[in-house]
Amino acid sequence: xxxxxxxxxDHVQKKYLxxxxxxxxxxxxxxxxxxxxxxxxPSGCGKSTTLRLINRMIEPTGGRIFLDEEDVTTVxxxxxRRRIGxxxxxxxxxxxxxxxxxxxxxxxxxxxxxxxxxxxxxxxLSVVGLDPEVYRGRYPSELxxxxxxxVGVARALGADPEIMLMDEPFGAIDPIxxxxxxxxxxRVQETLRKTIVFVTHDIxxxxxxxxxxxxxxxxSHIRQIDTPERILAFPVDDFVRDFIGSGSTLKGLHFEIVDxxxxxxxxxxxxxxxxxxxxxALARAAHADWVLLLDASHRPLRWVPVDELEAxxxxxxxxxxxxxxxxxxxxxxxxxxxxxxxxxxxxxxxxREDGSYHGVVRLTYLNRVIRQARREAxxxxxxxxxxx
Amino acid sequence: xxxxxxxxxxxxxxxxxxxxxxxEGSLPPDLEAPHExxxxxxxxxxxxxxxxxxxxxxxxxxxxxxxxxxLNLAESKVQIASPLAWGTKLWPQTVEHLTIxxxxxxLVVVVAIPLGIALTRPPLRRFGPTIVAVANSGQALPAYGxxxxxxxxxxxxxxxxxxxxxxxxxxxxxxxTMVGLDAVERSVIEAGRGMGMTRWQVLxxxxxxxxxxxxxxxVRVAMILNIGMATLAYLIGGGGLGVTIAVGLKLQQDAVLxxxxxxxxxxxxxxxxxxxxxxTYLRPKGV
Numbered sequence: 001x002x003x004x005x006x007x008x009x010d011h012v013q014k015k016y017l018x019x020x021x022x023x024x025x026x027x028x029x030x031x032x033x034x035x036x037x038x039x040x041x042p043s044g045c046g047k048s049t050t051l052r053l054i055n056r057m058i059e060p061t062g063g064r065i066f067l068d069e070e071d072v073t074t075v076x077x078x079x080x081r082r083r084i085g086x087x088x089x090x091x092x093x094x095x096x097x098x099x100x101x102x103x104x105x106x107x108x109x110x111x112x113x114x115x116x117x118x119x120x121x122x123x124x125l126s127v128v129g130l131d132p133e134v135y136r137g138r139y140p141s142e143l144x145x146x147x148x149x150x151v152g153v154a155r156a157l158g159a160d161p162e163i164m165l166m167d168e169p170f171g172a173i174d175p176i177x178x179x180x181x182x183x184x185x186x187r188v189q190e191t192l193r194k195t196i197v198f199v200t201h202d203i204x205x206x207x208x209x210x211x212x213x214x215x216x217x218x219x220s221h222i223r224q225i226d227t228p229e230r231i232l233a234f235p236v237d238d239f240v241r242d243f244i245g246s247g248s249t250l251k252g253l254h255f256e257i258v259d260x261x262x263x264x265x266x267x268x269x270x271x272x273x274x275x276x277x278x279x280x281a282l283a284r285a286a287h288a289d290w291v292l293l294l295d296a297s298h299r300p301l302r303w304v305p306v307d308e309l310e311a312x313x314x315x316x317x318x319x320x321x322x323x324x325x326x327x328x329x330x331x332x333x334x335x336x337x338x339x340x341x342x343x344x345x346x347x348x349x350x351x352r353e354d355g356s357y358h359g360v361v362r363l364t365y366l367n368r369v370i371r372q373a374r375r376e377a378x379x380x381x382x383x384x385x386x387x388x
Numbered sequence: 389x390x391x392x393x394x395x396x397x398x399x400x401x402x403x404x405x406x407x408x409x410x411x412e413g414s415l416p417p418d419l420e421a422p423h424e425x426x427x428x429x430x431x432x433x434x435x436x437x438x439x440x441x442x443x444x445x446x447x448x449x450x451x452x453x454x455x456x457x458x459l460n461l462a463e464s465k466v467q468i469a470s471p472l473a474w475g476t477k478l479w480p481q482t483v484e485h486l487t488i489x490x491x492x493x494x495l496v497v498v499v500a501i502p503l504g505i506a507l508t509r510p511p512l513r514r515f516g517p518t519i520v521a522v523a524n525s526g527q528a529l530p531a532y533g534x535x536x537x538x539x540x541x542x543x544x545x546x547x548x549x550x551x552x553x554x555x556x557x558x559x560x561x562x563x564x565t566m567v568g569l570d571a572v573e574r575s576v577i578e579a580g581r582g583m584g585m586t587r588w589q590v591l592x593x594x595x596x597x598x599x600x601x602x603x604x605x606x607v608r609v610a611m612i613l614n615i616g617m618a619t620l621a622y623l624i625g626g627g628g629l630g631v632t633i634a635v636g637l638k639l640q641q642d643a644v645l646x647x648x649x650x651x652x653x654x655x656x657x658x659x660x661x662x663x664x665x666x667x668t669y670l671r672p673k674g675v
Contacts, residue, residue: 057582082584092579096597096672106583139674155583165582 005030006068006195007163012053013062014046023049025219026063033162034193040206041216041223042243047199050220051165054197055084067163082106085156085164085194089171091148093140099125099151100136106158124154127188146177153185157192164196171200182208203244207232207251215240229255233370234377249370253334256369258327258350264359267347269294272301272317280309290345293319298356300326300349326351329358333369336361438668441661445654452650459643471635471644478632482651485628488546488618489659492553493611500558500610501603504565505591516566523559531556531617539624549626553617557610564606568599601671608663615656629655 009029015022024046031037039047052058054065056077064073072080093102100121107117122132128150140148149169156164170178186209189196200206206213207228214225217239224236232252235241241248258264268282269292279291283306293302293315304320325343327336328351339348340361347360461469471477507516526534534552542548572595580590596603622630629652636645 055582057578078584078586080584081582086579086582088575088579088582090573090575090578092573092575092577092582094576094580094594096594096674098674105580105585109584109589141674152579158583 004032005066006033006035007031007054007197008066008069009050009054009063010066011063012050012060012065014049014053014058015061022061022219024053024060025221027220027222028063029214029222029225031195031197033195035211036189036196036198036209038198038200038206038210038213039216040200040203040210040213040243041220043201045216045218046220047201047216048167050216051167051197051199054163055081055086055165057081057086082109082159083161083163085158085161087149087152087156087164087166087169089168091152093143093148093151093155095140097139098136099130099138099140099143102140102151103155103158105155106161110159112159120158124157125151127157128154129184130154145173146181149173149181162195164194166196166198168200169198170205171202185209204251207254215243229373230377230380233373234381236381250334250337252370252373253337253366254332256333256373258331258333258336258361259329264350265347265362265365267292267360269357270304270315271298272296272315274315276309276312276315279304279315280306283309290320292323292345292349292357292360293317294357297354300351300357303343303345323349325349327361328353333361333366337366435668438661438664441657441664445657445661448650448657449654452647452654455643456647467639467641468643471632471639471641472647478629478647478651481627481629481631482655484546484626485615485618485621485630485652485655488549488553488621488626488628489611489614489655492550492557492614492618493607495550495554496557496561496610496614497607499554500561500606501565504562504603505569505596507562508566508569520559520563520566523562526555527557527559529556531620532623535620535624544625546621546626548624549618549621549628553614556617557613560609560613561603561606564602564609565599568602568606569595571602572598597672598675601667601675604663604667604670608660608667611663612656612660615652615659619652 007030009027011026011028012024013022013026014024027050029037039050041047049058053060056065056072059077060073064071066072067080067083093099094105100118103121103124104117107120112120121136125132125135130147130150135143135147135151140151143151153169156166170181173181182205198206198209200209210228212226213228213231215223215231217223223243224231224240229252231240232244232248232255235244235248244251266286268279268286268288268290270279270282271294279293283289283291289306290303291306291309292300293304295301295317300323301317302320303323304315308320309315321344323343325339325348327339327348336348336350340346340363343349347362349360350358352358456472459468459472461472503519506512507519529537531552534556535549538548538552542551576594576598577590580594581587585593618626618628619630619633621628622634629648632648633645633652636642636648
């Protein structure tokens with residue numbers, strides 16, 4: 001047990017009166033400060049119950065809950081909840097209060113003075129991307145679903161809680177708006193560094209939002225808890241594998257970055273100054289069917305096929321086909337793969353910030369990266385097992 | 389607080405979102421302006437009714453006044469002149485009538501709203517159906533019988549009338565209080581509790597304000613019931629405008645009958661209008 005866990009559940013159990021099996025059975029979990037932990041699992045697995053145990057909207061029937069190593073299992077739940085932001089799928093804005101009054105709910109209960117509350121409301125509206133001038137006096141019925149959930153998040157952030165609990169916050173929002181809200185939330189979180197427990201049933205949302213993911217089975221038993229990369233690279237059992245579903249390898253590519261530490265494949269390149277014969281020699285040497293033509297400042301220009309070089313003639317900016325597939329350093333391998341699929345040479349050109357040629361990504365390279373990620377994840381779990 | 393400022397700056401220089409659209413422009417057009425200005429929206433029609441109703445009531449009152457003047461009481465026979473004397477009969481009876489209706493409505497509100505609140509709280513929830521059934525039977529009994537029943541228990545007088553009317557008019561307020569509170573969305577209550585509001589705060593700041601329109605509608609119904617039922621108060625010596633109506637019936641004087649009944653109608657219409665006014669202006673904004 002590390003001592004710096006922001007949230008720690010110790011053998012927490014919830015058993016409803018009159019049911020034999022507990023809804024949450026002896027759950028032990030730690031969330032370090034500043035982390036987004038996503039609880040994900042099939043419906044009915046108790047993930048929402050688990051979340052509501054943390055702020056004691058549901059009272060646990062066993063075990064202990066610690067926040068900042070302070071045992072909060074028996075403190076006044078109302079005071080406890082004022083320290084914890086809470087966002088739910090249905091949002092639950094108070095329809096008879098303005099947006100400003102909604103956001104001021106917790107600060108008002110904590111008896112902040114009026115000027116400070118007003119300042120805070122405007123600040124939070126800006127944080128969630130709503131213009132305070134326009135929105136602070138509106139009523140919830142005047143908002144779209146996406147705007148309402150922005151206000152829901154702002155309200156949860158009201159008194160600047162260190163911990164946020166989010167129960168499928170973007171679940172009822174259309175996919176395009178959801179994607180945008182997720183991105184914005186992640187960007188805000190980069191600065192705020194709240195400790196967040198996030199519940200979803202959507203594995204893709206979990207992969208996107210989570211620093212770590214806990215995949216829960218029946219009765220909130222943790223089947224696997226780890227970073228999204230490792231879970232994708234090495235699902236520990238069939239339950240997890242089934243839950244992640246197909247395409248986990250592809251999803252894993254989102255986490256691999258094209259950067260300087262990775263050795264990229266070389267590719268025969270030539271400039272507009274060189275002759276066809278020189279290019280042909282390079283291609284032959286590398287057993288390549290194409291040569292990449294660079295311009296004077298070393299930017300990728302055209303793919304020139306070997307046949308064209310064999311035919312001789314001058315190599316110009318019109319030779320071959322255009323270079324469509326370019327990714328910059330820092331892009332994910334997923335983006336690189338997408339580019340490879342449209343490239344005539346089936347490789348993605350990696351360019352530096354100034355647009356100059358850096359290297360290429362090929363299928364064999366992806367294959368190498370994936371296998372390495374899997375090996376590392378497996379070794380990680382073998383080490384854990386050896387320690388246990 | 390200060391740690392938020394960088395985020396603000398970030399969002400600020402991030403004028404457009406991932407797909408390049410302005411964040412504000414993202415809302416669907418149908419939600420941009422939820423209140424389309426139609427010529428006669430339902431709300432406006434209602435306001436129209438609110439504004440024209442007093443004219444109708446005043447017109448009716450003017451008509452009755454003209455009729456009353458045309459009777460020329462000073463020269464008419466005693467069967468008409470005596471019961472229609474304004475200073476000694478009609479005005480005191482109107483005051484009595486309103487007193488009965490006022491106290492019975494106040495008592496209904498004082499009893500039924502707290503009862504309705506209590507019966508929607510978890511510990512007492514299971515008694516709800518039973519109590520509603522009792523209140524229901526109070527209304528199912530003939531008002532006449534109810535009055536006689538209380539006469540035998542409490543004796544004659546205004547107090548007995550008020551007690552009987554309270555039982556009679558309890559149901560609409562009780563039921564509307566329970567319905568109004570139950571209609572508050574669970575998610576709104578859940579959000580309030582989740583932010584650390586106490587049960588009392590959730591009740592007083594969220595549930596009751598949201599239930600106000602429904603509760604007020606119940607109170608309005610109870611008030612009108614009480615004004616109507618107060619005409620029966622004369623049966624057990626409670627007074628009120630029922631006396632004039634009864635006299636008109638007994639002496640077969642249509643003028644007395646018409647004037648007595650008209651004043652009851654004017655009083656009832658006036659208070660119904662005041663009720664409508666309260667419902668409109670006490671409705672929480674944004675709902």
